[in-house]
Amino acid sequence: MLILYVLTILLECLNAVSCSATLNPKPQRNIEQVTIADLYDDDDQTPKPRTQSAEDIEFEPVMTLTKDKEKLVVVKNINCEDFSKYAMNCTVEAALMYNSSRKSPPMPAKVGDWCKAIRHLTNCAIDWNSDCKDVTESHFNEESIRGHMHVVNNVCDDEWFLSRYDVLPMCIDGASDAWENCYTIFKTAVDDQKNTTHEWTHFETHFHMCCARAQFRRCTLDALFDMPEVCPYEQAVTLQKFSVIVSEGDVFQDCDTNMMYVNCPGGDPRPTGKSLAKLMNADTFNQNYRKKSSAIRYHVSIFVLVFVIVLCGLLK
Known part of the structure; x- marks a missing residue:
């Protein structure tokens, strides 16, 4: 009923404005005079959250440190005789990529580097196991490799998850x-x-x-x-x-x-049940959200009604 009442008042106002316009016509603006700026007056210019894309976290080739420890070069032939040194080099290189000593979750701005480091460790392990399997019994655990790949697939390659992670x-x-x-x-x-x-x-x-x-x-x-x-x-x-x-x-x-x-x-x-209740309170959260939304819609309707009445009074 409130909406119908608002529409009735609005139609009366439009009729009044139409009559006024007929008596006092105003010059119309030619459509060719509309500028590009006019088209974007209402465009949202606020910066969007940065999300990780596949291009940000490409696979890196296996790398090793040079003597000066500053420049990284691509390794074409793996020395399969020294597993410990190879594993250490891979670990150091990955640490340099992420460049953080914290064990807490990476900040959204650093998640690309974090993913790059995990990819590098995964590549290192896969390359060694592939190239050195006939030379030595030392190898990276296959379960560990699959675990790293699981993280890459479900965090680094999941654009939806990264978009949610970006606001954390x-x-x-x-x-x-x-x-x-x-x-x-x-x-x-x-x-x-x-x-x-x-x-x-x-x-x-x-x-x-x-x-x-x-x-x-x-x-x-x-x-x-x-x-x-x-x-x-x-x-x-x-x-x-x-x-x-x-x-x-x-x-x-x-x-x-x-x-x-x-x-x-x-x-x-x-x-415990108490802990699960905290995790499973989505229904309660959504109910509260719906109540707030209904209240907002009600107050907006009242505001529109008052605005239309005042506008009609000014036009008359």
């Missing part, structure tokens, strides 16, 4: 210490298991690595969803998804089948 600077900055603490504990536990044996899928190793992965996810979940003033709901969800992908990259195993989480060291690491 404040959330990442505010949660970096808590997230880094969670990851340090997780990484230490996983590396201890990986350094114990090359058979990462052995039952006992698999069990402890999956426990560590679940504990890390629980740790980041509890941290991220406990700081709404720093990480709003949508941003916390995105950063938690990043945490899950990273944990899958470090422990690229099936941790859902036949896992007795209740026997994990320190107790069951799976989220």
Whole structure:
């Protein structure tokens, strides 16, 4: 009814204006006089968030450091006799690409460098395993390679995820210490298991690595969803998804089948009902959003009604 009332008043105003225009015609502007600037008067000139594209994070060839440690050159022939040196060079080169000592999630402006470093490590491992498989028994773990590729596919090559990640600077900055603490504990536990044996899928190793992965996810979940003033709901969800992908990259195993989480060291690491409630409150969030939207639409309608009445009074 409110909308019909507004339309009725508006039609009356238009009739009044039409009559006035007939009595006092004004010169019309020729369409050829319209400039390009006129066409963009209402164009939104605000800068758009930067998103990563495939061109930003291209695959890099295997590189090695020269003696001056400043210039990188392409390696055409791999020395398959020194696995340790090759692995160290790859690690150092990747560190130079990312150029950060923090273990917290990369800032959106640095995610391209972060992805470039992961791609480089992946290429290094693939090249060694391919070129040196008939020369030495030393090799990079295939599971580790697949884990790196999983991260690349689900973070670096996912434009939709990167567009969501691009708005996280404040959330990442505010949660970096808590997230880094969670990851340090997780990484230490996983590396201890990986350094114990090359058979990462052995039952006992698999069990402890999956426990560590679940504990890390629980740790980041509890941290991220406990700081709404720093990480709003949508941003916390995105950063938690990043945490899950990273944990899958470090422990690229099936941790859902036949896992007795209740026997994990320190107790069951799976989220409690309270923790899950924080993650699954999207319905409540959307309901509140819809209520706010309805209230805004109502107030806008009232404003339009008042504006039309005042406008009609001025025209008459």
